Amino acid sequence: xxxxxxxxxxxxxxxxxxxxxxxxxxxxxxxxxxxxxxxxxxxxxxxxxxxxxxxxxxxxxxxxxxxxxxxxxxxxxxxxxxxxxxxxxxxxxxxxxxxxxxxxxxxxxxxxxxxxxxxxxxxxxxxxxxxxxxxxxxxxxxxxxxxxxxxxxxxxxxxxxxxxxxxxxxxxxxxxxxxxxxxxxxxxxxxxxxxxxxxxxxxxxxxxxxxxxxxxxxxxxxxxxxxxxxxxxxxxxxxxxxxxxxxxxxxxxxxxxxxxxxxxxxxxxxxxxxxxxxxxxxxxxxxxxxxxxxxxxxxxxxxxxxxxxxxxxxxxxxxxxxxxxxxxxxxxxxxxxxxxxxxxxxxxxxxxxxxxxxxxxxxxxxxxxxxxxxxxxxxxxxxxxxxxxxxxxxxxxxxxxxxxxxxxxxxxxxxxxxxxxxxxxxxxxxxxxxxxxxxxxxxxxxxxxxxxxxxxxxxxxxxxxxxxxxxxxxxxxxxxxxxxxxxxxxxxxxxxxxxxxxxxxxxxxxxxx
Amino acid sequence: xxxxxxxxxxxxxxxxxxxxxxxxxxxxxxxxxxxxxxxxxxxxxxxxxxxxxxxxxxxxxxxxxxxxxxxxxxxxxxxxxxxxxxxxxxxx
Ligand code: SF4
Ligand code: SF4
Ligand code: SF4
Numbered sequence: 001x002x003x004x005x006x007x008x009x010x011x012x013x014x015x016x017x018x019x020x021x022x023x024x025x026x027x028x029x030x031x032x033x034x035x036x037x038x039x040x041x042x043x044x045x046x047x048x049x050x051x052x053x054x055x056x057x058x059x060x061x062x063x064x065x066x067x068x069x070x071x072x073x074x075x076x077x078x079x080x081x082x083x084x085x086x087x088x089x090x091x092x093x094x095x096x097x098x099x100x101x102x103x104x105x106x107x108x109x110x111x112x113x114x115x116x117x118x119x120x121x122x123x124x125x126x127x128x129x130x131x132x133x134x135x136x137x138x139x140x141x142x143x144x145x146x147x148x149x150x151x152x153x154x155x156x157x158x159x160x161x162x163x164x165x166x167x168x169x170x171x172x173x174x175x176x177x178x179x180x181x182x183x184x185x186x187x188x189x190x191x192x193x194x195x196x197x198x199x200x201x202x203x204x205x206x207x208x209x210x211x212x213x214x215x216x217x218x219x220x221x222x223x224x225x226x227x228x229x230x231x232x233x234x235x236x237x238x239x240x241x242x243x244x245x246x247x248x249x250x251x252x253x254x255x256x257x258x259x260x261x262x263x264x265x266x267x268x269x270x271x272x273x274x275x276x277x278x279x280x281x282x283x284x285x286x287x288x289x290x291x292x293x294x295x296x297x298x299x300x301x302x303x304x305x306x307x308x309x310x311x312x313x314x315x316x317x318x319x320x321x322x323x324x325x326x327x328x329x330x331x332x333x334x335x336x337x338x339x340x341x342x343x344x345x346x347x348x349x350x351x352x353x354x355x356x357x358x359x360x361x362x363x364x365x366x367x368x369x370x371x372x373x374x375x376x377x378x379x380x381x382x383x384x385x386x387x388x389x390x391x392x393x394x395x396x397x398x399x400x401x402x403x404x405x406x407x408x409x410x411x412x413x414x415x416x417x418x419x420x421x422x423x424x425x426x427x428x429x430x431x432x433x434x435x436x437x438x439x440x441x442x443x444x445x446x447x448x449x450x451x452x453x454x455x456x457x458x459x460x461x462x463x464x465x466x467x468x469x470x471x472x473x474x475x476x477x478x479x480x481x482x483x484x485x486x487x488x489x490x491x492x493x494x495x496x497x498x499x500x501x502x503x504x505x506x507x508x509x510x511x512x513x
Numbered sequence: 514x515x516x517x518x519x520x521x522x523x524x525x526x527x528x529x530x531x532x533x534x535x536x537x538x539x540x541x542x543x544x545x546x547x548x549x550x551x552x553x554x555x556x557x558x559x560x561x562x563x564x565x566x567x568x569x570x571x572x573x574x575x576x577x578x579x580x581x582x583x584x585x586x587x588x589x590x591x592x593x594x595x596x597x598x599x600x601x602x603x604x605x
Contacts (some may be wrong), residue, residue: 066524066525066526066527067525067526067527067566068525068568069527069528069566071587073514073588073590077523077525077568077569078523093526122525122527126527129530168564188587188588188589189587191527191565191566194559194560194562195559195560195565196530196560196565196566263598263601263602264593264602268588268589268590271594271595271598272591272594274589334605436525455573481576481585
């Protein structure tokens with residue numbers, strides 16, 4: 001519990017001195033101080049993990065891996081692997097040949113495309129031939145595209161060499177526990193050495209393989225992210241320990257996702273009445289476990305077959321029939337990608353040179369009253385949560401009613417930091433289905449519970465009033481401004497007007513884990 | 514003697530590559546075992562491979578026609594519990 005990530009072995013950054021002024025890490029103590037410099041540089045610019053880079057690049061996933069070698073109590077095997085996607089989604093399983101064709105087509109049409117992931121619908125490494133055939137073909141035909149996969153870890157140690165033979169960029173392992181007694185409550189069985197193994201022994205083997213796999217990948221220099229599913233009463237109190245251990249072993253990010261369990265999912269947890277965490281419980285633990293990096297901690301929320309930029313899904317443009325009809329020149333497409341991505345890098349570089357226009361690294365100096373210099377004065381600069389509606393490019397540029405998700409930022413006097421993403425049903429889909437609008441608006445307001453403000457490009461009269469009534473300040477004054485600059489401006493206005501809540505929001509109670 | 518895949522199979526492909534007799538094919542609406550080829554894994558593995566990885570209770574029957582993985586044996590969900598929840602969902 002008492003792990004002090006900021007006291008990294010490189011001397012760390014003294015948080016009491018007002019934070020780090022260096023360009024890339026914003027004004028936050030560097031939670032990645034324990035990682036080698038090369039790894040940190042990779043993460044800071046990574047299209048999946050750097051919050052800022054995330055706005056500029058596109059990723060996609062293909063579903064080529066239908067089988068699984070374990071059972072998780074939150075999975076019903078009819079939908080995609082619950083470790084990596086939204087519940088209730090069924091991906092069309094592609095053969096490796098179909099998948100490669102689709103990736104080449106998408107990458108030819110969306111030149112921002114830089115990462116390809118295999119995420120299901122089962123476990124990629126329980127389908128090694130299919131997964132590796134896809135990787136092999138893409139490494140040959142589109143060597144600029146980075147590859148990633150996510151796995152339950154059981155088959156990982158034996159496949160590390162095979163994975164590393166390709167253009168592998170990062171691997172996500174879902175690790176829910178280190179304690180086999182807890183594991184036995186999450187995993188009813190595994191398939192191991194040609195037998196089905198149940199109970200505590202199954203969990204013991206799985207945990208051992210996950211840890212071996214993590215260590216082997218880190219030793220090979222592959223970025224490893226760890227996901228955990230937060231299951232209240234089962235592993236919630238244990239995840240702080242998981243976080244400490246996996247980070248100590250070199251995982252660069254630990255990402256906590258909520259259990260989502262409903263009877264209609266037909267899962268063990270759903271049918272046995274196991275509850276998921278409340279948004280507040282989740283945010284508090286996520287905040288504690290993710291560290292202070294400005295990172296897209298929810299990249300797993302991409303559906304297994306999603307296509308496109310952040311918050312966008314263009315999979316309908318790339319169905320098997322449409323892809324089959326496309327004529328793709330892979331070499332020309334790669335050259336175009338390289339040109340487009342070089343231009344993106346030039347723009348980002350220019351933006352870094354003029355910090356005020358740069359979403360992501362604005363060192364903000366606020367002149368807020370500080371109660372005492374030597375003692376921490378949390379009440380003077382409370383951390384609050386603010387939601388943002390965005391279509392990408394790092395700007396406040398989405399209409400409130402059109403948003404299918406909100407980015408939730410933790411904002412305080414030192415700046416703004418992405419805390420989580422909150423998916424909602426878009427309530428404004430045109431006049432025809434206004435019947436559901438009321439329910440969707442109520443849902444959106446519930447999803448934003450705990451936020452002090454919500455920033456969007458535009459907002460209607462009705463939702464404005466409802467948000468205000470719910471204690472959430474709507475703001476449409478910062479349309480098309482960079483997100484972080486807009487957030488700090490709103491924070492400043494609200495602080496000046498004395499409208500910040502005196503009590504910090506739940507997520508502000510940071511515990512190091 | 515042979516095993517059999519019946520309704521309930523979700524076509525997850527897990528069993529197919531494991532069969533030592535190449536008896537399983539990806540058919541619709543669900544996978545099938547060729548009874549003429551299935552050896553019940555005798556002499557190859559201690560446990561029949563298809564039924565040892567299949568995640569779906571009741572999807573694979575043994576030679577007597579009994580489910581190898583009866584209700585509740587894999588998920589731990591008591592069958593009564595599932596039936597009650599399903600009735601409740603239908604009633605909504
Ligand atoms: S690893 Fe994924 S596919 Fe396999 S049981 Fe768990 S959630 Fe389901
Ligand atoms: S019992 Fe063995 S031989 Fe028969 S179908 Fe299953 S895996 Fe194949
Ligand atoms: S493992 Fe079971 S569910 Fe999966 S394809 Fe084979 S019989 Fe069907």
